[in-house]
Amino acid sequence: MLCPGRGGAAGAEAAALRLGTTVAQTAADIWLGGRRRQQERHLSLPELVRLRVPGxxxxxxxxxxxxxxxxxxxxxxxxxxxxxxxxxxxxxxxxxxxxxxxxxxxxxxx
Incomplete structure (x- = not known):
């Protein structure tokens, strides 16, 4: 039974979508993280600064x-x-x- 005022089916779908997105993003970060660090090791210092330091x-x-x-x-x-x-x-x-x-x-x- 869906509770009024708590988003109903749409709220559950949105929560499931957010959870799925978070899980997928985390998995991708773990999977690609090693490659990203490996690629960053070949960058020059100015390139690393531009990549890692905001502004x-x-x-x-x-x-x-x-x-x-x-x-x-x-x-x-x-x-x-x-x-x-x-x-x-x-x-x-x-x-x-x-x-x-x-x-x-x-x-x-x-």
């Missing part, structure tokens, strides 16, 4: 921040002046190089 102002801010980070890393490694021996002594392990670099490179002020 032009926030996108530009994110790009500036990544640019500043890149400059800081490049400056640090340039000032550290790592030789081939330094790289080989750390077994070319990035984590070990990171640990050793600040000790060789005092912070730059200003």
């Amino acid at each position: 032009l102002r926030l996108q530009r801010s994110a790009e500036r921040q990544f640019g500043q980070i890149t400059d800081a890393v490049c400056d640090t490694f340039a000032r550290a002046d790592l030789s081939d021996e330094d790289v080989l002594a750390a077994d070319a392990d990035p984590a070990e190089l990171i640990r050793r670099t600040p000790a060789r490179c005092p912070p730059r002020w200003g």
Whole structure:
């Protein structure tokens, strides 16, 4: 028996349609999610920012921040002046190089 004021058969159909849409969307997201992440791994940083950061102002801010980070890393490694021996002594392990670099490179002020 349908209850008046609760949408009746039309309300039940609408609820079933919403539920079906949600289930189908979730299944598609799970199925395609791995592919999407795999495809995103091949995108450049500016492409990822445009895809993941909403709005032009926030996108530009994110790009500036990544640019500043890149400059800081490049400056640090340039000032550290790592030789081939330094790289080989750390077994070319990035984590070990990171640990050793600040000790060789005092912070730059200003």
